[in-house]
Amino acid sequence: MHFPFRTLLYGVALAALAATAGSAQTALEPVIPPEWQGPAPVVSEHCSGCGQSSCCCPSAGALGAGTGRGGNFVAGAEFLLVRPNFSDTAAFVRGVQAPDLSTIATHPETIDFEYEPAFRVYGGYRLDNGWGEVRVTYARLTGEREEDGVITAPNQFFVDPFEAIVGQVTVIDPSNRLFMQTLPGAFAPPGVPVPVADRIDTIAEVEVNVWDLELRRSVPLDSSAWGVEWSAGVRLAEVDQFYSSLVTAGGAQVAFGDYNVDFFGAGPRTGFSLERRGSFWAVFASGHGSLPLGTYDVEFTASRFGITAAQTQSVVRIIPITEAEVGARVSPLANVNLSAGWLFQSWFDLGTSGGRYAGFFSEQDDSNIMSFDGLFLRGEATF
Numbered sequence: 001m002h003f004p005f006r007t008l009l010y011g012v013a014l015a016a017l018a019a020t021a022g023s024a025q026t027a028l029e030p031v032i033p034p035e036w037q038g039p040a041p042v043v044s045e046h047c048s049g050c051g052q053s054s055c056c057c058p059s060a061g062a063l064g065a066g067t068g069r070g071g072n073f074v075a076g077a078e079f080l081l082v083r084p085n086f087s088d089t090a091a092f093v094r095g096v097q098a099p100d101l102s103t104i105a106t107h108p109e110t111i112d113f114e115y116e117p118a119f120r121v122y123g124g125y126r127l128d129n130g131w132g133e134v135r136v137t138y139a140r141l142t143g144e145r146e147e148d149g150v151i152t153a154p155n156q157f158f159v160d161p162f163e164a165i166v167g168q169v170t171v172i173d174p175s176n177r178l179f180m181q182t183l184p185g186a187f188a189p190p191g192v193p194v195p196v197a198d199r200i201d202t203i204a205e206v207e208v209n210v211w212d213l214e215l216r217r218s219v220p221l222d223s224s225a226w227g228v229e230w231s232a233g234v235r236l237a238e239v240d241q242f243y244s245s246l247v248t249a250g251g252a253q254v255a256f257g258d259y260n261v262d263f264f265g266a267g268p269r270t271g272f273s274l275e276r277r278g279s280f281w282a283v284f285a286s287g288h289g290s291l292p293l294g295t296y297d298v299e300f301t302a303s304r305f306g307i308t309a310a311q312t313q314s315v316v317r318i319i320p321i322t323e324a325e326v327g328a329r330v331s332p333l334a335n336v337n338l339s340a341g342w343l344f345q346s347w348f349d350l351g352t353s354g355g356r357y358a359g360f361f362s363e364q365d366d367s368n369i370m371s372f373d374g375l376f377l378r379g380e381a382t383f
Helices: 005-031 058-064
Strands: 072-086 090-097 104-110 116-127 132-150 156-159 165-167 199-218 226-249 252-277 281-290 293-304 307-318 321-333 336-348 369-382
Touching: 072 132, 090 132, 090 199, 104 132, 116 369, 199 252, 226 281, 252 307, 321 369
Parallel strands: none
Antiparallel strands: 072 116, 072 369, 090 104, 090 156, 116 132, 132 199, 156 165, 199 226, 226 252, 252 281, 252 293, 281 321, 293 307, 321 336, 336 369
């Protein structure tokens, strides 16, 4: 899959916005009302000079890491080990027909993505006088999986989402116009020879690129043991999904199909986090939601019996996104935080391809969700 260079321009623009917000903040200082200013740093006996977020600046929440005085920069990088999942997980359908043709049993060969490395990086500026932090984040999530099947018995058959048949099967549904006809031969135009395929190879890929620009601000609390933070901003998201199926007979192509979905959009993003602090550690949980509005493009190509059909569609769509993270953090140095935890993401209306499987199988789950879950390891420094 190709790296989306066109969206790199948006990342540059977001970084410029963040820098502009940081430089403009100085001019606002003389008019900040006292009640809007963050509380004064509270120094714990466990650390010196309000250096660790787990024991100093209790009202600053996650923004208290580092010097605790504001007016400084923060940067972080995360190693992710994530796995994508889809509501529609069938790579193709496996079927077995009884020798007397009386029954057919089918089940999907699912696309079981594995945990794969990914990354997320961010940088920001923590404003003076409790204004909070302006942060830019970029994340890249990917997944790839191949599934294949080979005919090993005469009563076995496979069907891909484009209705290409591997092996042979006789239609036994009386309501079907092809009742008691043998597939794939019944699909072919008159006089066209139809080889009996013996193998199917499929591949599924997903690539997600995300840019977030947000203001993060803590909620003043009386207790130094707890931290609460809210955030608001904008999200840019680019999603590329791809599925391909190749049906062969003795290594020669019999049929193929491609299905590609592209989404690119932007919209509001907001979030909330809660943490419980100790002397040099903290445990935390956070949740975020986004509503990017953008273009949803679908391309479909299928070929059988030497005939190729193609279809495209483009619509405007809002993609709701929900995210949650739970984890723990330690502060080994005054300006360094190390965190680990588990993340969960759901991207609605991006979870299905709408395969037909020649009527031999129908999906029972109509949730249509693309999701991610996995491990994150985070390192952060303030300077």
